[in-house]
Amino acid sequence: MARLSVVIITLNEADNIRDCLESxxxxxxxxxxxSGSTDGTVSICREYTGQVHVNANWQGxxxxxxxxxxxxxxxxxLSLDADERVTGNLRAEIQAALREPGRVSAFEIPRLSVFCGREIRHGDWWPDYVARLFRRTAARFSDDIVHERLLFDxxxxxxxxxxSHLAYHSLDQLLEKLNRYTSAGARAMYQKGRRGGIGRALTHGLWSFVRAYLFRRGFLDGREGIILAVAGAQSSYYRYLxxxxxxxxxxxRIDDR
Known part of the structure; x- marks a missing residue:
C-alpha cells in the first residue's frame, strides 16, 4: 500500500483535535x-506526531x-479539518483504494455533518462530496481565502x-462562523470581480433557501433542516451586502487620493 500522510491545519482547536488525531x-x-493557537492545541498535537509546525502568517x-x-x-x-473524523469503515476503504488506486489523482469522500447533535442527510449538506485524498505531487489547493478547492487533472x-464532520455544537457557533465567513467570502468575491448589491443579495439568498429546503429536501431534517436552510440564505444575502x-x-478611498 502506498504511504499516506494526513495533513491538518489548526487554530485553537483543543476541543476538537484529539478525536481527529485519534481517528x-x-x-x-x-x-x-x-496558525498560532493559544489554547493548548499544539501541545495536544505533539502527543501524536513530531511533525507539528507553526506559521501564524495567515493568508487564507x-x-x-x-x-x-x-x-x-x-x-x-489525506487532508482533514480538526472537526472531522475518519470512521473505521472509511479507514478500510481508504486503505483498499491505496492498494489499487488506478490512474486517478484524487478521491472524493462524502461528508456527513452533525449540527447541534443531529446528522444532516438532506439539503445542501448531504452528500457534500469533498476531494481530500490525493496524490501529493499531482494536486494543490486553490489560493481562495475561504471555500478552497483541490486542484488536479x-x-x-x-x-x-x-x-464524519462535527460541524456546529450550538447556534452561537454557527452565527459567529457565518459572520467571519461572509466577510472573507465578500473579499474573495471582490478579488474575482464579482458585484454586490441589494438586488443580488435578495435573489441569491432566496434561491439558496429554496434550493436547500425544497429542491434538496432539507425539510426532511426537521427543525434543523429549516435552521440550516435559513442560515444558508443568510450567508448568501450577507456576502452580497x-x-x-x-x-x-x-x-x-480611490476617490480621496
Missing part, C-alpha cells in the same frame, strides 16, 4: 500546521493548506463511506 493514528505520517485556508503540504512526505495525502474517484459596502469603501 488517523493508523496513518504513516501526521502533519499539523498551526488555501494558502495555509498548501504550506502544510510542503511538510508531507507520503505518496498520498482528470476526474476523481469516489469513496462510499462518509467522513458586504461586497456592496466593500466596493463602496474601496471606491471612496
Amino acid at each position: 488517523v493514528r493508523w496513518a504513516d505520517e501526521i502533519v499539523v500546521l498551526d 485556508f488555501g494558502a495555509q493548506k498548501n504550506r502544510a503540504l510542503t511538510h508531507a512526505t507520503g505518496e498520498w495525502v 482528470g476526474h476523481p474517484g469516489r469513496l462510499v463511506n462518509p467522513l 458586504k461586497l456592496m459596502y466593500l466596493e463602496q469603501t474601496i471606491g471612496t
